[in-house]
Amino acid sequence: MDPALCQLLMLRLRGGLRQRLLQLASLRGLLFSLAFGGGIWLLIVSNGSSITSLLGSAAQDQQAFSEQIITFMPLSMLGLSLLTVSMTTGPTFHFSPNEVNFLFTGPFRRRDLIVYKFGAYVAGVTLSSMFITFLVQPQTGSALSVFIATLLTLVFVQLNSAVIGMTGHALDGSRLARIRWPATALLCAIVAATVLYAWATPDRGIFDILSEFRHSWIGTIILIPYIVFAKLFVAPSISHLALWAVVAVVINAALLGTVIALDARTTDRSLVENARLSNRWERIKQGGSFWATQRTEVRSIRRTPIVGGLGPIALRQVLNALRNSFKLIIVFIGLAACTAPISLALGAPITEAQTLMTIYLFIAFILPRNLICDFRGDLSRMEIYKTLPIAPWRICAGQLVVQVFLAYVIALTIIASALVFEDSVTTQIALILAAFALPLTLLIYAVENTVHLLFPTKLIAMGRVDFEFLGRSIVEFIAKTIFVFAALAASGAVGLATFKIMGTTFVMPGLASWLTLTLIGLLTLVALQYAFRRFAVAETID
Amino acid sequence: MITVTNLSKQYKGFTAVKNLSFSVEPGQILGLLGPNGAGKTTTLRTLCGIIPPSSGSLLVAGHDVVDAPIAAKKNLGYIPDDPRLFDTMTVWEHLAFTAAAYKLADFEKDAEGLLASFELTHKRNTLAHNLSRGMRQKVAIACAFLHDPKVILFDEPLTGLDPQGIRRIQQAIRERAQAGAAIIISSHLLSLFENLCTHIMVLNLGECRRFGTMEDLLREVGHTDSTSALEEVYFSITQAPDQPSETAAV
Numbered sequence: 001m002d003p004a005l006c007q008l009l010m011l012r013l014r015g016g017l018r019q020r021l022l023q024l025a026s027l028r029g030l031l032f033s034l035a036f037g038g039g040i041w042l043l044i045v046s047n048g049s050s051i052t053s054l055l056g057s058a059a060q061d062q063q064a065f066s067e068q069i070i071t072f073m074p075l076s077m078l079g080l081s082l083l084t085v086s087m088t089t090g091p092t093f094h095f096s097p098n099e100v101n102f103l104f105t106g107p108f109r110r111r112d113l114i115v116y117k118f119g120a121y122v123a124g125v126t127l128s129s130m131f132i133t134f135l136v137q138p139q140t141g142s143a144l145s146v147f148i149a150t151l152l153t154l155v156f157v158q159l160n161s162a163v164i165g166m167t168g169h170a171l172d173g174s175r176l177a178r179i180r181w182p183a184t185a186l187l188c189a190i191v192a193a194t195v196l197y198a199w200a201t202p203d204r205g206i207f208d209i210l211s212e213f214r215h216s217w218i219g220t221i222i223l224i225p226y227i228v229f230a231k232l233f234v235a236p237s238i239s240h241l242a243l244w245a246v247v248a249v250v251i252n253a254a255l256l257g258t259v260i261a262l263d264a265r266t267t268d269r270s271l272v273e274n275a276r277l278s279n280r281w282e283r284i285k286q287g288g289s290f291w292a293t294q295r296t297e298v299r300s301i302r303r304t305p306i307v308g309g310l311g312p313i314a315l316r317q318v319l320n321a322l323r324n325s326f327k328l329i330i331v332f333i334g335l336a337a338c339t340a341p342i343s344l345a346l347g348a349p350i351t352e353a354q355t356l357m358t359i360y361l362f363i364a365f366i367l368p369r370n371l372i373c374d375f376r377g378d379l380s381r382m383e384i385y386k387t388l389p390i391a392p393w394r395i396c397a398g399q400l401v402v403q404v405f406l407a408y409v410i411a412l413t414i415i416a417s418a419l420v421f422e423d424s425v426t427t428q429i430a431l432i433l434a435a436f437a438l439p440l441t442l443l444i445y446a447v448e449n450t451v452h453l454l455f456p457t458k459l460i461a462m463g464r465v466d467f468e469f470l471g472r473s474i475v476e477f478i479a480k481t482i483f484v485f486a487a488l489a490a491s492g493a494v495g496l497a498t499f500k501i502m503g504t505t506f507v508m509p510g511l512a513s514w515l516t517l518t519l520i521g522l523l524t525l526v527a528l529q530y531a532f533r534r535f536a537v538a539e540t541i542d
Numbered sequence: 543m544i545t546v547t548n549l550s551k552q553y554k555g556f557t558a559v560k561n562l563s564f565s566v567e568p569g570q571i572l573g574l575l576g577p578n579g580a581g582k583t584t585t586l587r588t589l590c591g592i593i594p595p596s597s598g599s600l601l602v603a604g605h606d607v608v609d610a611p612i613a614a615k616k617n618l619g620y621i622p623d624d625p626r627l628f629d630t631m632t633v634w635e636h637l638a639f640t641a642a643a644y645k646l647a648d649f650e651k652d653a654e655g656l657l658a659s660f661e662l663t664h665k666r667n668t669l670a671h672n673l674s675r676g677m678r679q680k681v682a683i684a685c686a687f688l689h690d691p692k693v694i695l696f697d698e699p700l701t702g703l704d705p706q707g708i709r710r711i712q713q714a715i716r717e718r719a720q721a722g723a724a725i726i727i728s729s730h731l732l733s734l735f736e737n738l739c740t741h742i743m744v745l746n747l748g749e750c751r752r753f754g755t756m757e758d759l760l761r762e763v764g765h766t767d768s769t770s771a772l773e774e775v776y777f778s779i780t781q782a783p784d785q786p787s788e789t790a791a792v
Contacts, residue, residue, distance in 0.1 A: 279671070283629055283671060293630070293669070295669065296668060296669060296672045297632070297667045297668050297669065297672075298632060298667060298669060299667060300632040300633075300634035300635050300638070300666060300667050301634075301635055301638060302634075302638065302650075303638055303641075303642075304635070304638040304639050304641065304642035305642065306642045306645055309642075309643065309645075311642050312638075312639045312640075312642035312643045313643075315639070315642070316628055316631065316639060319628075319630050319631055319635065320628070320630045322630075323630040323669070324629075324630045380626050381626045381627075381628065383587070383592045383620075383622060383626075384626070384628075386590075386591055386592040387590050387591060387592060387615060387618070387620050388615065388643045389611075389612045389613075389615035389616040389643065389644060390612070390643055391612060536593060537587070537592050537593060
């Protein structure tokens with residue numbers, strides 16, 4: 001690599017380190033970082049109930065776990081690659097606008113720039129690999145093997161995606177490009193046929209079919225490069241590890257060489273994609289979504305419903321959901337629909353406490369972090385809301401209505417999935433769950449928004465090791481969980497008290513419980529209104 | 543139309559605006575002039591209800607911004623220095639949104655007129671994130687004009703506009719003032735004040751250092767060439783050592 005680029009890389013790494021240390025220098029940064037460290041420590045010490053056990057009881061057996069890795073990891077990596085082929089439109093190596101301005105105009109060869117970006121990526125994944133090693137080492141035994149395997153696999157994933165993407169770009173406009181969609185359709189048809197076959201034959205599940213494919217001769221040939229990385233993870237000795245690591249390094253080096261060769265044919269496309277991705281990141285920083293529409297023009301809605309001022313705010317979020325997060329909503333609904341079948345396939349029925357906690361984690365942490373159609377995505381536009389002649393409570397309600405509706409639809413999909421696939425979930429139970437899911441969803445998002453307006457912060461981490469951001473996320477989640485569980489406890493207590501007073505039927509206690517939860521949700525809306533009034537728009541004192 | 547009495551705004555021990563008093567009547571255009579950190583944006587943001595004042599009274603069309611914010615905001619249009627539009631909404635949807643927020647039943651004709659006057663008609667279905675800085679500025683101004691406000695506040699209105707855009711916006715501001723709106727403009731562009739403003743207020747370190755009509759200021763410096771006169775006034779005030787504040791009402 002060019003010495004100047006090498007120096008730039010070192011300076012950037014030092015800058016990143018300095019930024020983290022500066023975070024630790026402030027009390028808030030230190031506390032959040034400690035919270036993050038504490039959370040990770042808890043995860044590690046609660047060995048029995050942590051990551052591996054979430055994968056099912058088979059994980060307890062080292063031999064069976066290794067078998068699962070050898071069987072399913074190559075398949076997962078192939079799936080990821082195919083997904084990359086069909087979904088990716090972005091650049092394979094993203095250069096930020098300042099890198100384009102400084103480096104593209106500097107005396108550097110494209111090869112050097114690619115190697116520089118690759119170096120930056122390797123530095124980043126080294127940190128990620130160290131973190132993963134720290135996390136899973138207690139379950140696996142050898143820290144060195146986990147670190148090497150993770151590092152080489154992450155590098156492979158990046159390079160493999162880059163080669164696939166660049167090959168696609170290089171073939172654009174050629175005859176071969178025409179088969180992209182028919183090939184995708186054929187693959188989808190094969191997947192659909194496999195799922196249908198698995199559905200029709202009760203004695204052979206989807207995992208059995210995948211396992212058979214993986215161990216067949218054709219599966220082995222297709223998956224050869226991916227099998228190497230699975231072997232790395234389950235290497236029984238240092239000599240095996242060294243052998244597979246050498247093979248993995250050779251594969252990665254070949255991929256890097258291919259990237260450099262392909263780059264010469266895709267430079268123009270790469271520049272366009274870089275600019276597009278940079279714009280996208282700018283939008284994400286302002287609360288947009290990575291999945292947002294790339295279209296320039298759309299058909300405008302002619303009129304907006306007024307509904308006492310609630311209408312325009314709600315419609316703004318409807319458009320936000322449709323044009324910013326539509327694909328994400330579909331993905332989440334798809335995931336929700338698969339909840340019960342996946343949990344059954346993993347041998348952890350949806351009624352088990354551990355599965356329920358995973359679902360809660362999905363609903364209360366993963367979903368709010370990714371699907372954002374409320375105040376949290378609008379912090380940079382708060383001055384618009386502040387100048388509107390609409391009462392604050394209407395603005396707050398308008399902001400929440402779409403987000404709550406979408407999250408409720410996803411919750412209903414999980415309930416429907418449980419109703420269809422779980423024998424223990426009856427229609428009556430499903431209806432009760434559906435009734436309580438609405439106030440619970442309102443409560444979760446009212447709390448989420450209130451906290452965000454009272455203590456506004458960025459929505460995305462600044463780099464891989466933004467411990468302050470990660471710590472804050474954990475603290476917020478714990479605080480929200482305590483509040484939600486306290487509300488549920490209060491609701492349950494009211495229901496119990498009503499049952500003791502009224503006697504035999506469950507209808508009135510259930511209703512009292514539901515009303516209590518709804519009331520708490522509405523009271524949180526009052527708190528949200530207070531937070532909105534109190535919110536200080538970022539000042540540029542001019 | 544706009545009456546500000548003893549406005550002060552403090553941030554954690556720092557005073558951004560101190561005892562500011564002035565009024566702007568219908569048809570008048572007041573230019574807020576001052577270096578960075580003088581308190582211009584804070585004054586405008588306090589006036590339009592984005593940030594609460596620490597003390598003082600602010601009346602917009604007779605309504606107190608703090609006590610009757612909804613009534614005050616109904617009469618107010620605000621164009622920020624960096625208009626942050628909703629990136630998933632089209633230009634037309636911004637106008638429709640504004641119409642619904644201000645409860646305007648028949649807005650289409652006015653909206654079409656504004657689109658035409660700001661040369662945005664061909665951009666009506668364009669999503670905001672695809673607009674240039676100047677276009678976004680024009681959309682923000684069109685939205686602010688849609689409900690025909692009695693008070694309009696501009697914060698650096700000409701940033702990012704091309705020469706045609708600048709001329710068009712200046713014309714629009716003049717027309718609004720002639721139609722009876724009270725207007726405040728904050729800017730660093732002295733030429734904008736010379737072209738448009740009937741009154742000038744020079745702010746420095748949160749205090750009013752000079753307030754009066756453009757003629758008063760020119761007479762004070764004894765110049766006939768308004769460009770150099772305003773420049774002289776500006777530098778003599780902002781580079782001079784601290785002077786006692788001088789406030790006045792138009």
